[in-house]
Amino acid sequence: MKKYLAEFIGTFVLVFFACGTAAVVGVAGTGYLLTALAFGLVIVAMAYSIGNISGCHINPAVSIAMLVSGKMTVRDFVGYVVAQFLGAIVGAAALSTFVGKDSALGANALYNGEILSSLVIEIILTFVFVLAILGVTSKLENSSVSGIVIGLTLTLVHILGISFTGTSVNPARSFGPALFAGGDYLKDVWVFILAPLIGGVLAALCYKFLSKEDK
Numbered sequence: 001m002k003k004y005l006a007e008f009i010g011t012f013v014l015v016f017f018a019c020g021t022a023a024v025v026g027v028a029g030t031g032y033l034l035t036a037l038a039f040g041l042v043i044v045a046m047a048y049s050i051g052n053i054s055g056c057h058i059n060p061a062v063s064i065a066m067l068v069s070g071k072m073t074v075r076d077f078v079g080y081v082v083a084q085f086l087g088a089i090v091g092a093a094a095l096s097t098f099v100g101k102d103s104a105l106g107a108n109a110l111y112n113g114e115i116l117s118s119l120v121i122e123i124i125l126t127f128v129f130v131l132a133i134l135g136v137t138s139k140l141e142n143s144s145v146s147g148i149v150i151g152l153t154l155t156l157v158h159i160l161g162i163s164f165t166g167t168s169v170n171p172a173r174s175f176g177p178a179l180f181a182g183g184d185y186l187k188d189v190w191v192f193i194l195a196p197l198i199g200g201v202l203a204a205l206c207y208k209f210l211s212k213e214d215k
Helices: 002-025 030-054 062-070 073-101 100-105 115-136 147-162 171-181 183-187 189-211
Strands: none
Touching: 002 030, 002 073, 002 171, 030 115, 030 147, 030 171, 062 115, 062 171, 062 189, 073 100, 073 147, 073 171, 073 183, 100 171, 115 189, 171 183, 183 189
């Protein structure tokens, strides 16, 4: 139960602080980089605070990759995902009391209104992010720096992805703000749930193939 609570807290912090930064400073000018950094820094902070409790997934795309990789059970996967979505919803609810839902709460939007291009860019961004997680966490000796590597990788994918979709790579992070922002954000949120999950599965399959020893 403690690991589920840790995932709830971590996802709450991600939405409240990172999506909150996007809502407050926007993505124009310096706000673009600040938003990218906010997402990365939250991961660093949470990795070194709850990482030893739950592994600090705080993202269903990461959890599904761990499931496919055989690193977690179906029961834990379900528990993690429920906790992550609940954390994102509560985080978005808390954020909306400060900035109002008219700020969009850092919700994601389709790139030029196109579903296919949005799906593709989110799959690519998530694939790169999750592949880095699988790689850096595969060796115990990397544990001291894994949080920094993962945080910087999330910053990297945001630096590119913000201009396209606002960067999701995380179904829970997208659902929470969309639920309160409503309108097209909620109507199109399925894209930002499906694409990261596909990206996470593909990353897990790819890493499993690459790391398999040749006979």
